[in-house]
Amino acid sequence: MSFELSLNTGTTPNLSLQQACAAVAAAGLKHIGPWRHLLDQAGGAEVARTILDDHGLTATTLCRGGFLTVAEGTARAEALESNRAAIREAAAIGTSELIMVVGGLPAAAHLIGGTGDAGDKDVVAARQRVAEGLNELAPYASEHGVRLVLEPLHPMYAADRAVLSTLGQALEMSAPFAPETVGVVVDTYHVWWDPQLKDMIDRAGAENRIASYQICDVNLPIAADALKSRGMMGDGYVDFPTISRWVAEAGYTGPVEVEIFNDQINNQDAALTCQTMQARYNNLVLPFLKGE
């Protein structure tokens, strides 16, 4: 079955993996995209796999690896080792798609709780370190049957979270690798504004690199915590019919993941969230994926 809906657990951050799986299964969905800390809390990836199996769910992605912009030294070795662990966890829970948020500038590392280098604002060099990190990780990912899925983040997060800002840039960075080993995710929140979006979705599809289609809306004004400006589909400014049509025309037929960081939605009953997202999906997204 094509275009089946999946809940990314970032949408229900107050729930354990067990609770999120129960909510998803109760809503009649078959897929979930968990974050790594939920696996840890559940007792590890193998236990997590059992929880998914018990609820008849498959994992569409694992969130997340990345943060490869740290310079040489212990911190870099730790970042690479954390990514290897994430690769093993993805394989253990049965998904081939490991979402990668590549990391920001060392000068901004303190903003997300890291230690960096206040003087290092060199975005070109930071991108180069991401490329080098992928080079180191790709063989390990391939051995485990896992794809490193590059997520271009909205440029408002370029300093603190991801020096990877466009789908085109993600494809350039993927180019040295097989499409089974390095892919991209199309997340409407991050890429809706991109003037090259249609062309780059086409290219990603032609290269078989679209690993996931993630959807949520763009709320304005920007939330006090800028991460939480994501909204329920239809509540903001994204043209879901158009982007969904482009994604399907590029040949994508996989699951569609809903990932919404938003205080109100995150704190409401998960049953309501699942119900609303399914209704909005059926109205604003699915018909256009199906070419209706």
Add this chain to the structure above:
Amino acid sequence: MSFELSLNTGTTPNLSLQQACAAVAAAGLKHIGPWRHLLDQAGGAEVARTILDDHGLTATTLCRGGFLTVAEGTARAEALESNRAAIREAAAIGTSELIMVVGGLPAAAHLIGGTGDAGDKDVVAARQRVAEGLNELAPYASEHGVRLVLEPLHPMYAADRAVLSTLGQALEMSAPFAPETVGVVVDTYHVWWDPQLKDMIDRAGAENRIASYQICDVNLPIAADALKSRGMMGDGYVDFPTISRWVAEAGYTGPVEVEIFNDQINNQDAALTCQTMQARYNNLVLPFLKGE
């Protein structure tokens, strides 16, 4: 003289044109980039020109025309007429460079005090209306010796202020027109994150389309009013040496305008602002423009 500093009056929003000119002249600068409402308040563009002349200042740009994404009807006719007035005002104060903020989605018009169409989230169509508007305005601008200067805005403003988000997109939109008639501005705040920045600065230079180099820094976290996240050079995350080198290597030798919307800076004494910006410019920007 190359690379002379100019104060954009958005940096000193509490001052009248007379006051801003006095502050700029007192700081030993020779250039100012005024906003249109200051011209109105001064009694019109001709009076404004006299005020500039009296202080020995030249206008580097006029801010701003644009907002061409409105659909057909009275509002569109008004937008075009407002742009024609802006073209006349630019000519009257003696600058050839009219900065254009092209406008956002009709669905987001209410966020900046306009009336739009809550259902219209079609960014592709909005961009097309900008292109059509330029087509209508270009001959009039040319007759007046004024260049329409497309300003790509950071993608965080794509919904409410400008569906023009990258320098590459601005160059594509400029392509049908002579470089004396439609150009681009490189504003570090808006474009620093762009993976294609160096290539597009090169291209803009080769096409003689760089009409202005505007500088300010990127502060994080994003301010409550997202417009006001601009910072003094050196306070944020922009790599000024690198971008300044690229701009000079592309052949730009014109003035450099400082435009900072930031509550603290906007409310401090203008003499302090001018002093700080000059010091930061001399340290972080000018040596790299000069290739030192």
